Amino acid sequence: MNKLFSRxxxxxxxAAWSAVLLYFYFSGRITAFLHPxxxxxxxxxxxVLAAMALVFLAFPADADCCSSAECGHGxxxxxxxxxxxxxxxxxxxTAAAMFSPDGFGKExxxxxxxxxxxxxxxxxxxxxxxxxxxELPLPVNENFPSAVAPAPAAGTAAAAPPDYLQRTPDGRIxxxxxxxxxAAQDNALRADFEGKAIELVGxxxxxxxxxxxxxxxxxxxxxxxxxxxxxxxxxxxxxxDTLPDLPEMTWIKITGTATFPIENGRxxxxxxxxxxxxxxxxxxxxLF
Amino acid sequence: xxxxxxxxxxxAYSFLSVLLEGVPFLLLGSLISGLVDVFVSPARIQSxxxxxxxxxxxxxxxxxxxxxxxxxxxxxxxxxFLKKGLPLSSAVTYMLxxxxxxxxxxxxxxxxxxxxxxxxxxxxxxxIGYLIACAVGFIVLRLPAAAILRGEPxxxxxxxxxxVSTAPAEASPDFATLAAASSLPxxxxxxIQSATADFLDVAFYLIIGTAVASVFNTAVNQEVILPLATxxxxxxxxxxGLAAILALCSTTDAFIxxxxxxxxFASKLAFLLFGPVFDLKLFWLYGVLFxxxxxxxxxxxxxxxxxxxxxxxxxxxx
Numbered sequence: 001m002n003k004l005f006s007r008x009x010x011x012x013x014x015a016a017w018s019a020v021l022l023y024f025y026f027s028g029r030i031t032a033f034l035h036p037x038x039x040x041x042x043x044x045x046x047x048v049l050a051a052m053a054l055v056f057l058a059f060p061a062d063a064d065c066c067s068s069a070e071c072g073h074g075x076x077x078x079x080x081x082x083x084x085x086x087x088x089x090x091x092x093x094t095a096a097a098m099f100s101p102d103g104f105g106k107e108x109x110x111x112x113x114x115x116x117x118x119x120x121x122x123x124x125x126x127x128x129x130x131x132x133x134x135e136l137p138l139p140v141n142e143n144f145p146s147a148v149a150p151a152p153a154a155g156t157a158a159a160a161p162p163d164y165l166q167r168t169p170d171g172r173i174x175x176x177x178x179x180x181x182x183a184a185q186d187n188a189l190r191a192d193f194e195g196k197a198i199e200l201v202g203x204x205x206x207x208x209x210x211x212x213x214x215x216x217x218x219x220x221x222x223x224x225x226x227x228x229x230x231x232x233x234x235x236x237x238x239x240x241d242t243l244p245d246l247p248e249m250t251w252i253k254i255t256g257t258a259t260f261p262i263e264n265g266r267x268x269x270x271x272x273x274x275x276x277x278x279x280x281x282x283x284x285x286x287l288f
Numbered sequence: 289x290x291x292x293x294x295x296x297x298x299x300a301y302s303f304l305s306v307l308l309e310g311v312p313f314l315l316l317g318s319l320i321s322g323l324v325d326v327f328v329s330p331a332r333i334q335s336x337x338x339x340x341x342x343x344x345x346x347x348x349x350x351x352x353x354x355x356x357x358x359x360x361x362x363x364x365x366x367x368x369f370l371k372k373g374l375p376l377s378s379a380v381t382y383m384l385x386x387x388x389x390x391x392x393x394x395x396x397x398x399x400x401x402x403x404x405x406x407x408x409x410x411x412x413x414x415x416i417g418y419l420i421a422c423a424v425g426f427i428v429l430r431l432p433a434a435a436i437l438r439g440e441p442x443x444x445x446x447x448x449x450x451x452v453s454t455a456p457a458e459a460s461p462d463f464a465t466l467a468a469a470s471s472l473p474x475x476x477x478x479x480i481q482s483a484t485a486d487f488l489d490v491a492f493y494l495i496i497g498t499a500v501a502s503v504f505n506t507a508v509n510q511e512v513i514l515p516l517a518t519x520x521x522x523x524x525x526x527x528x529g530l531a532a533i534l535a536l537c538s539t540t541d542a543f544i545x546x547x548x549x550x551x552x553f554a555s556k557l558a559f560l561l562f563g564p565v566f567d568l569k570l571f572w573l574y575g576v577l578f579x580x581x582x583x584x585x586x587x588x589x590x591x592x593x594x595x596x597x598x599x600x601x602x603x604x605x606x
Contacts (some may be wrong), residue, residue: 010484010488013488014484014487014488017311017491021308021311024304024308030308033301033304033305033308034305034308034309038308038309038312041312041313042308042311042312044312045311045312045315048315048319049315051480052480052483052484052487055477055480055481055484056481056484059477059481085492088492088495088496089488089491089492089495092303092495092499093304093307093495095300096300096301096303096304096307097304099296099297099300100297100300100301100303100304101297101300101301102301103301104298104301104302104506105295105297105298107293107295107298107506107507108295108298108302108506108507110289110293110509111289111293111506111507111508111509111510111511112510113510113511113514226309226536226537227305227306227308227309228301228302228305229302229305229306229309229501229502229505229534230534230536
């Protein structure tokens with residue numbers, strides 16, 4: 001029994017944790033869970049835990065996992081308690097790793113409240129500053145770096161927007177939800193989007209607050225600061241002739257024209273959709 | 289919208305993301321703890337601080353500036369320091385100050401509050417965090433260790449957690465003697481085994497704390513707390529409650545606090561002061577070391593003091 005607690009269970013625990021960390025990193029699923037800043041730490045920790053497991057395998061300990069003199073938790077004095085300790089160490093992590101999706105369901109999104117106003121994201125003091133595009137934290141899509149952005153379609157070169165805007169091969173601006181939310185708050189940034197052809201990817205959610213005509217829905221993305229636990233849903237309104245017949249939270253690609261009407265004394269971002277189609281999730285499902 | 293809607297997949301996603309973020313830091317703390325265990329003698333620890341206990345508390349509160357550690361790691365590190373003979377008052381001061389009084393926290397707070405008095409927020413956070421940690425240190429100085437610590441900090445330390453293969457058959461070695469007499473490779477092996485013991489021991493509490501935080505984080509409708517933002521005192525109390533529930537890492541919590549634009553400045557300060565020293569995760573992690581009664585008293589005391597200080601700050605119109 002001693003060997004179980006002093007060698008095999010610690011070794012198994014370390015190996016399992018290492019496997020979870022390395023799996024999430026190398027499978028790419030980590031992108032849905034952590035901000036890029038924290039991702040390298042996961043792979044380093046995964047390898048260190050694997051090394052620690054190997055050390056334990058090669059140089060087994062010779063006594064109980066938890067000596068009564070110093071163990072932190074009170075479960076260690078009985079064999080059943082020790083088993084329970086290792087179950088707590090192993091089961092929740094492996095169960096979560098096996099069954100966790102790569103995004104929140106609509107319940108959590110609704111519980112967190114969908115943000116449709118960039119002032120809820122932007123520091124309050126920034127309102128006192130004169131609006132100017134360079135001061136705003138414009139998100140960058142790494143899939144479309146501006147240096148290699150496709151050339152605008154023929155005939156649109158004269159009205160070509162500044163370099164930082166990403167474009168599809170047929171000249172539409174590739175926008176994120178946050179771009180439109182910030183544009184609704186900033187005159188200079190709005191000029192870059194208003195009336196322009198836009199392509200945007202988001203998750204479909206119904207809208208009840210700004211939907212008098214019954215032709216609007218929300219395109220939702222999650223805005224992450226550090227990890228998914230702190231992610232907050234942000235959304236822009238989409239207006240269309242016929243609401244898409246798709247389940248809630250389906251990933252959709254919307255092509256249309258960006259508008260910024262003032263409704264109830266507040267400027268909103270409303271994307272007037274020409275085409276809505278089911279889409280695969282973007283490579284980075286989170287916005288940063 | 290009901291105030292509580294639990295789903296396992298949402299819970300698992302949040303739970304796993306916190307663990308993926310927190311485990312590397314927990315591991316770092318464990319490795320430092322293991323190295324301290326083997327390579328730093330009790331005499332060396334004692335010589336780091338002034339002999340005067342009060343001065344030692346003051347210096348301990350600043351150690352985070354040169355030895356930064358987030359709250360998950362600091363619990364493990366001070367457990368090791370205590371076993372090495374660091375006075376309890378100094379250890380508690382370091383434990384409470386290090387997650388706040390650190391260059392990483394200063395930089396992240398300043399960056400997160402750009403446009404919201406970043407210098408004032410950063411200065412208040414670090415200075416008040418330091419003073420509160422020292423105040424708790426002085427209180428602990430007057431209390432008997434038996435009233436605070438869970439187990440007797442043994443003068444001659446037995447093997448912590450996982451026992452080492454080099455231990456004699458009776459399995460009660462004086463670890464300091466064993467480590468001192470070992471070769472460098474053997475010392476490294478001992479350090480890794482010690483770190484493993486610490487890691488598994490504290491991970492147990494991290495999992496429980498993260499699970500509780502994740503239930504609140506995903507299942508509770510957060511609109512329930514938003515109306516509280518309009519009253520200064522209620523805003524402070526609700527933001528402190530939120531900090532306790534979200535159990536964020538102190539190196540990054542400023543970005544979350546800054547995003548609560550409807551809440552006043554003082555309530556965000558309260559969030560940033562309370563979260564790093566007491567939250568659901570830490571409630572369990574502190575259980576590694578402290579008696580439950582002390583943890584509850586510490587939590588209540590910190591809550592009241594930080595709420596009162598923040599309320600006073602709210603009158604200053606930042």
